[in-house]
């Protein structure tokens with residue numbers, strides 16, 4: 001098995017992170033991998049917003065918890081880096097382009113020994129007033145919407161070794 005295939009097959013979602021910061025050069029590699037994702041007609045309309053500021057992460061956690069009426073909502077699994085991918089609201093390929101960006105980053109992170117997991121909750125509350133104010137403060141354009149985010153950091157857990165694949169594959 002080549003290294004790329006091995007990396008794809010061994011990546012797992014990580015939901016427990018160590019406090020160790022992700023070094024800038026490693027983080028840049030991960031973000032750059034996201035920028036190399038395919039996009040419909042090569043539009044590359046995404047914005048990748050990287051949040052490491054603890055105060056902002058806690059305020060975002062609280063705003064999401066309130067917006068979704070989930071008082072116990074976690075601080076994005078206490079990840080040291082939270083990445084928000086946004087796209088213009090009138091761009092019809094935004095969801096799929098976002099998924100390509102996130103998966104590129106997940107795989108790049110895994111290849112560098114860094115853990116990651118998709119975080120979906122902003123999708124359901126990005127236009128809540130308090131959440132939107134924080135997104136604006138973080139530099140996200142008002143006309144951008146969010147289909148997915150990533151929690152990134154060094155794993156503080158073992159990755160499950162294998163998984164059952166339930167998707168259907170047919171050859172004709």
Ligand SMILES: Cc1cc2nc3c(=O)[nH]c(=O)nc-3n(C[C@H](O)[C@H](O)[C@H](O)COP(=O)(O)O)c2cc1C
Pocket residue numbers: 011012013014015117118119120121163
């Ligand atoms: C669209 C999408 C939304 C997801 N949302 C969340 C989420 O909000 N929180 C979470 O812990 N995992 C989330 N996940 C991760 C999935 O639970 C995970 O990929 C799946 O269980 C398979 O496990 P694996 O990533 O370890 O292979 C999401 C994944 C996708 C593709």
